[in-house]
């Protein structure tokens with residue numbers, strides 16, 4: 001079979017935490033070989049949010065970079081593809097119903113994209129899909145196109161799901177799910193407590209639970225990987241050096257660490273409007289490594305009490321801070337309350353509704369990141385050498401925090417009180433433990449700097465992740 005021009009279709013679930021690493025991967029693939037073509041595709045609603053100023057018949061986007069990168073939405077039929085308001089506190093039934101309709105229509109939509117590209121003489125040679133699209137491999141297989149899962153959480157979390165859905169520990173987890181400190185053993189992994197497992201395995205296994213649809217989606221995904229022949233390919237947004245043990249724990253698949261994928265300097269399209277860039281001017285005026293940057297990601301909610309304690313702790317730390325309080329969080333608080341919370345009472349810091357986080361983290365003034373530990377946030381922080389105060393909540397965040405604190409020693413974990421609330425005094429203590437003058441704080445900062453160097457090497461020319469990416473693109477030249 002003669003080699004074909006590699007054309008990779010990158011499919012992503014329509015959430016910011018999925019779109020960002022998918023778009024970054026798309027750009028890395030493009031850079032891996034001069035002839036590779038990439039089509040980036042997410043659900044119509046998210047696509048229109050990404051490209052509001054460039055409407056076309058397909059809903060915006062279009063092509064760039066001499067048409068080597070093209071943005072083409074897939075229809076999810078029902079417009080269910082805007083998941084931004086489906087946060088932990090939202091109506092569980094509604095979220096689960098939205099997921100069900102998204103799955104049914106999304107598979108048809110993606111089949112349409114594959115057919116349309118083939119009809120235009122741009123046949124896809126590989127499909128790459130993010131973790132909440134368990135049907136993508138089947139759609140690709142039906143058209144004879146090999147696919148790869150793009151895992152956008154740590155390899156450790158993939159290993160946990162892999163073993164859990166292959167019968168390891170499922171009974172133990174079910175029996176002890178309310179005992180957060182109960183220790184679970186999984187093949188090849190260091191022992192984990194119930195409290196550090198992905199929350200979907202402990203909190204969402206019952207059909208009436210919030211996010212039960214995520215539990216079943218991930219189960220379907222892991223099962224579908226088992227059907228791939230010869231072996232499923234899994235690209236992971238991590239690098240060999242960050243997760244040696246966990247990567248070795250999933251031998252059943254071809255697991256290729258290709259990350260951390262980071263912004264390439266191109267303008268990054270996303271589904272949130274940026275605040276004007278005044279915060280960059282503010283950052284420019286702050287001393288080196290003095291600022292605490294605070295963000296809980298793109299979907300986490302923030303109850304009034306949490307925000308109040310957080311801001312008080314930051315004020316009491318006496319350090320300058322930049323805190324993201326998203327528009328939807330403000331809306332949930334109510335206009336008057338939000339104005340009071342993030343208005344004049346802020347003396348040492350500023351609040352924004354959204355910022356260019358990767359740019360903020362790489363600014364010389366930033367010395368600490370108070371984070372919910374979404375995997376993208378963790379990787380962006382590691383790549384910038386910024387030590388973290390970890391405030392994990394759901395999904396993979398508790399495991400991610402463990403990697404930061406226990407394995408990499410590049411941050412500290414904030415403790416919540418008996419009622420599950422993070423108190424102001426704890427915020428202050430943790431910020432001090434990272435930015436203060438103690439030896440322990442200096443060591444945390446040193447480790448953060450060390451990991452920055454390791455990650456730069458892995459993703460740089462000839463690095464482990466770069467070689468894996470090049471091998472994957474090379475594979476996309478052949479049919480199988």
Ligand code: UDP
Pocket residue numbers: 016017018020295296297298299300324353354355356357358373374375376377378380
């Ligand atoms: N982000 C951003 N500006 C903000 C807050 C978040 O650009 O003000 C980006 C952040 O850089 C990251 C993504 O949103 O790439 C959030 O992904 P993550 O995995 O950290 O958390 P999630 O939102 O999925 O919980």
